Amino acid sequence: MSKLYIVPTPIGNLEDMTFRAVAILKEADTVLAEDTRTSGKLLKHYGITTPLQSHHMHNEHKTVNSIVQRIAGGETIALVSDAGTPAISDPGFLLTRACLENGLEVECLPGATAFVPALVNSGLPNDKFVFEGFLPAKKGRQTRLKILAEETRTIIFYESPYKLLKTLGDFVDIFGADRPVSVSRELTKIYEETIRGTMEEVLNHFKEKPPKGEIVVVVGGAKVR
Numbered sequence: 001m002s003k004l005y006i007v008p009t010p011i012g013n014l015e016d017m018t019f020r021a022v023a024i025l026k027e028a029d030t031v032l033a034e035d036t037r038t039s040g041k042l043l044k045h046y047g048i049t050t051p052l053q054s055h056h057m058h059n060e061h062k063t064v065n066s067i068v069q070r071i072a073g074g075e076t077i078a079l080v081s082d083a084g085t086p087a088i089s090d091p092g093f094l095l096t097r098a099c100l101e102n103g104l105e106v107e108c109l110p111g112a113t114a115f116v117p118a119l120v121n122s123g124l125p126n127d128k129f130v131f132e133g134f135l136p137a138k139k140g141r142q143t144r145l146k147i148l149a150e151e152t153r154t155i156i157f158y159e160s161p162y163k164l165l166k167t168l169g170d171f172v173d174i175f176g177a178d179r180p181v182s183v184s185r186e187l188t189k190i191y192e193e194t195i196r197g198t199m200e201e202v203l204n205h206f207k208e209k210p211p212k213g214e215i216v217v218v219v220g221g222a223k224v225r
Helices: 019-027 036-045 060-072 093-101 115-120 141-148 164-175 199-208
Strands: 004-006 030-033 052-054 077-080 106-108 129-133 154-159 180-185 193-198 215-219
Touching: 004 093, 019 077, 030 036, 036 052, 060 077, 060 093, 093 106, 115 154, 115 180, 115 215, 129 141, 141 164, 154 164, 164 180, 164 199, 164 215, 180 199, 193 199
Parallel strands: 004 077, 004 106, 030 052, 030 077, 129 154
Antiparallel strands: 154 215, 180 193, 180 215
């Protein structure tokens, strides 16, 4: 039966690929990839010869309808992103919604996503949390941060190494220097590291040791008044 499969891929360590994910990618008619060069290396590693097609934030609006028509016509298509689970701060939502609106089956496989290990190993409460992904770069950024300053649940952000110091500085100003924070980088890779402490302590650490790699920031919630 034709359907869209959402297939998570490793965030660093290739051994985190599941047996089922490999099987689905081998069986699909086409694999939609955020970057065909990146996904091509993964497919080659696992001996997967399924054709790749580019599907990313700059072309997804143009390609969604044709992909939906192909699935409706009987094709099975798998969607992957460069790393982690598609649609989590990556392309995937538009295609998923379009398939469901057209009565097509969508199945998301369980698998790697960066924020879960970062949250669990942060040592911060993880019974309730808010995933914010990437903050707005400019417009609406301060407004959003002021709203989140009152959030009592643990908050999770994605950030680039080039913007981490600015973001932590904003957190110190708006959340307070004593707010607990955990910064994980290069999860599952050789240089995996998690730095925990107060907002000021962690900011000072990365001022002395400029960050590299993919980063997840986990911030403790505001104290309940």
